[in-house]
Amino acid sequence: MPKFKVDLSNCDREPIHIPGQVQAWGFLVVINATNNIINYVSANILEYLNITAGSILGQSLSFLEQKISTKENPNPLVAFVESAKRKQDTESYEIFYQEIQFDLLVHCQSDYAYLEFELKLEKSSLDIHNQIGRHVSTILATNNLPDILSRAASIVKQLIGFDRVMIYQFLEDAHGKVVAEAKNEDLDPFLDLHYPASDIPAQARLLYKANKIRLIADVHSTTSAILALTDTPVDLTHSVLRAVSPMHIQYLKNMGVASSFSISLMCKGELWGLIACHNYTPKFINHSTREGARLLGQIISSSVEFKEEEIVNADQKRHKAIFEKIVSELRLGVDIKDAVLNPSVSFLHIVKATGVYMQYEGRIIKDGVIPSDEQMDHIINWLNETLSDTLFHTNKLVDHMPEASEFANVASGILVCTISRELKEYIIWFRPEYAESITWAGNPDKPVEVDESGTAKISPRKSFESFKTIVQFTTERWKVYEQNLAERFKEELLYIINKKASEIRVLNEKLKEAYDELETFSSTISHDLKTPLTVIKSYAQLLERNKSLDDDGKNFAARISVGIARMNTLIAEVLDYSKVGRSEISFNPIDMANMLQTIKTEVATAFNNPNMVFNLGNTPIVHGDKIMIYQVFLNLISNAVKYSRLSNPSIVTIEGSENEYEVVYKVQDNGIGIDPKHYHKVFELFKRVNVKADFEGTGVGLAIVKRILEKHKANIWIDGRPGEGSIFWIKFRKLQ
Amino acid sequence: MTENKTILICDDDEGILELVSIILEGSGFQTVCVQNSLEIFKKISEKDPDLIFLDLWMPQLSGDQVLKTIREDESFSGLPVIVMSASRDGAAIAHQAGANDFLAKPFDIDELVDKARALMR
Numbered sequence: 001m002p003k004f005k006v007d008l009s010n011c012d013r014e015p016i017h018i019p020g021q022v023q024a025w026g027f028l029v030v031i032n033a034t035n036n037i038i039n040y041v042s043a044n045i046l047e048y049l050n051i052t053a054g055s056i057l058g059q060s061l062s063f064l065e066q067k068i069s070t071k072e073n074p075n076p077l078v079a080f081v082e083s084a085k086r087k088q089d090t091e092s093y094e095i096f097y098q099e100i101q102f103d104l105l106v107h108c109q110s111d112y113a114y115l116e117f118e119l120k121l122e123k124s125s126l127d128i129h130n131q132i133g134r135h136v137s138t139i140l141a142t143n144n145l146p147d148i149l150s151r152a153a154s155i156v157k158q159l160i161g162f163d164r165v166m167i168y169q170f171l172e173d174a175h176g177k178v179v180a181e182a183k184n185e186d187l188d189p190f191l192d193l194h195y196p197a198s199d200i201p202a203q204a205r206l207l208y209k210a211n212k213i214r215l216i217a218d219v220h221s222t223t224s225a226i227l228a229l230t231d232t233p234v235d236l237t238h239s240v241l242r243a244v245s246p247m248h249i250q251y252l253k254n255m256g257v258a259s260s261f262s263i264s265l266m267c268k269g270e271l272w273g274l275i276a277c278h279n280y281t282p283k284f285i286n287h288s289t290r291e292g293a294r295l296l297g298q299i300i301s302s303s304v305e306f307k308e309e310e311i312v313n314a315d316q317k318r319h320k321a322i323f324e325k326i327v328s329e330l331r332l333g334v335d336i337k338d339a340v341l342n343p344s345v346s347f348l349h350i351v352k353a354t355g356v357y358m359q360y361e362g363r364i365i366k367d368g369v370i371p372s373d374e375q376m377d378h379i380i381n382w383l384n385e386t387l388s389d390t391l392f393h394t395n396k397l398v399d400h401m402p403e404a405s406e407f408a409n410v411a412s413g414i415l416v417c418t419i420s421r422e423l424k425e426y427i428i429w430f431r432p433e434y435a436e437s438i439t440w441a442g443n444p445d446k447p448v449e450v451d452e453s454g455t456a457k458i459s460p461r462k463s464f465e466s467f468k469t470i471v472q473f474t475t476e477r478w479k480v481y482e483q484n485l486a487e488r489f490k491e492e493l494l495y496i497i498n499k500k501a502s503e504i505r506v507l508n509e510k511l512k513e514a515y516d517e518l519e520t521f522s523s524t525i526s527h528d529l530k531t532p533l534t535v536i537k538s539y540a541q542l543l544e545r546n547k548s549l550d551d552d553g554k555n556f557a558a559r560i561s562v563g564i565a566r567m568n569t570l571i572a573e574v575l576d577y578s579k580v581g582r583s584e585i586s587f588n589p590i591d592m593a594n595m596l597q598t599i600k601t602e603v604a605t606a607f608n609n610p611n612m613v614f615n616l617g618n619t620p621i622v623h624g625d626k627i628m629i630y631q632v633f634l635n636l637i638s639n640a641v642k643y644s645r646l647s648n649p650s651i652v653t654i655e656g657s658e659n660e661y662e663v664v665y666k667v668q669d670n671g672i673g674i675d676p677k678h679y680h681k682v683f684e685l686f687k688r689v690n691v692k693a694d695f696e697g698t699g700v701g702l703a704i705v706k707r708i709l710e711k712h713k714a715n716i717w718i719d720g721r722p723g724e725g726s727i728f729w730i731k732f733r734k735l736q
Numbered sequence: 737m738t739e740n741k742t743i744l745i746c747d748d749d750e751g752i753l754e755l756v757s758i759i760l761e762g763s764g765f766q767t768v769c770v771q772n773s774l775e776i777f778k779k780i781s782e783k784d785p786d787l788i789f790l791d792l793w794m795p796q797l798s799g800d801q802v803l804k805t806i807r808e809d810e811s812f813s814g815l816p817v818i819v820m821s822a823s824r825d826g827a828a829i830a831h832q833a834g835a836n837d838f839l840a841k842p843f844d845i846d847e848l849v850d851k852a853r854a855l856m857r
Contacts, residue, residue, distance in 0.1 A: 523823065527793060530822030534842035535751040538759065541845045568842060575824060 021223040021243035026118035033113045036061040040234045044224035053227040080106045081113045103287040116241050128292035145307040149180035152300045157182040162277040169273040208264045209271050213294045216244050216260040218282035219252045259283040263297035267305045316481050322349045323485050327492050351482040355430035360419050371407045384424050392416040398473040408433045413475035417490035431475040522578035526571045537564045573700035580707045585625050592619040607641050617655030620663050622732050628708045635701040636667040644671030663732045670725040679718045744785035746770040748794040763849045773797040792821040800833035807834045816855040
């Protein structure tokens, strides 16, 4: 026997709505609805009416009517057909044929009217409708869906008296699960078993949508052929007597089922599930009981729809509330990090997820359980290479990214929103693998059988031994509303991020303007201050030389000159300070040995201190703006000389060292030192720490030093002790 | 020798004009003051000075423009000019415009006189 599998869709193409046969528990007459000519008739009409099918084919309906009557109406059939033509539903009538009572069902489809006759074997002793009325109130009083379904199964079992009644729910991939069951005690439970999607092929599901109830009275009885006037097979979609697919018959036989009855459960126009009833001996259900079951099915359907909606709505409401809370915070201008994740709310719960990761503007925010950093890198690189849409979701990541099997327990499902593909910035929500295993009613892989002619044909499963599989690497699908919320969340974030970016741009522009203004202002003010200063200075100098002035007068004039010199320095330094802010640094290598020698000479001349010892150690190259770095060292060395001038000898040491990444210089003196509690103050503008008359200064010098070094991305800090001198350390980063 | 020398001083600030004039006259020079820089060329023609002290920032015509005009005019081109300014980049501007010397404000009296003498030797 050759072993191979065929595509399961083969089974899907079996034309089960035109089997050309009817079940034996009734007979069928189909007429052309315009001329009432009998076009089709089932052969078993002979057994019921003792008329051969051939004898009435092509005859008018009135031929059949001669033998059928109701008490009220001597000509009923034509009237029934006329009525059915005006309505869409099947209509039912009780009729007599030679004192035998029949249920007659009449419906129309396209050009034909279908008349289906079934024997009315017994008078229904129970008032079905009363019975159902009582059950409905029980169902409606039940709160949760599992209880409703469980009750419904019992009620149906009671109504039709079958051995087993199961409620079967279609799940996401069209496979089904038994979610409720009522059965005879001696039977094995099927509750919680899963049935593969191929057990109820797609076209069978369509018929379940069209016919809300379906009886297969006896799988072992023979069917009756339909004789036809034409070659066109008759469409039996809405026929209650329609013969069953041999595949399905075999399937039921394999399960040991003799009679099967199903009630379709609909939710929002879709087939939600079935109430599947099995009897292990042949059992007929009469028309009125079937109609009762149909009514019951409708009531259960609406309960399911109501409850399902309630469950989905509750989830949706909860997620939406969190979304809205976060968005309102964002719009109020709360920092993104604080808005999306804080003790009271997390963007994790915008959807149903167990982990979330977000990267934007180089920041990472995460919550819940997510893959490791290395795995995240993998995921993000994969997304970056393959994702073209801004939204991506899957409930089985391994199908797209095989290596995801390693972290399926964290991320079997992902929902991704792209913030920026260029920057590899995404928001990703994670769902873990389904934890449960699935118990199948038999091996879900439908085997193939080869018939005598050698044609491969899918055969219904023969084994219903329960078969366990783990639902691997799969998780619940992302709902549409979840996708929408995620997308909207991303839109809000982008809006905020863009808004902040443009705010920063505007601020930056304003800052530039302010700097420009400050520089113009500083230049102007220093120029304009110096002009009167020039006049004061010169007249003071003239006074000092004025022969008619006494010594006191000359002395006063000299003090004016000293004050003017200080003021002049201060003006120059303020101007320097304002200029540093705006200058662009061009990083050039600076010959420090040369520069420090120049500074030494300048300082020695200025301070004219004969007791000064000046130690110059290693002088590694520094990269920076030559003029600014000159200012830095001039300031530091001047300070060192100034504050150590009372020491004897005054020792100033300048030494540099370097490693792979940085160059460090120190400028050390043995002067009065700085109290550590003032360390942070010395670099502030106009803050003078050693405010003693002995040491002059403007309070600008170190502020300029600090500002220049900040511009160079260098650091400066102080060391040393009061009374023992100070050490200023400067650390320059090397250019990479 | 100095008694015969005439020095023209051009500055928009009256206090500076007066001050420089006092200092130079105290050293024996004759001075001519111009407050509106647009009038400087007329004064040069009239007084035929031996040296000019020229401010940079002036509202009518800036010092460097005045200097460039002087340098372009053949009849004045040899005239020594000392630019004086309180602005930080004054020295560079003065040099570029063709000044013979530069004096930063505020200045020292002796420096001013020395620079003047040096250019008229």
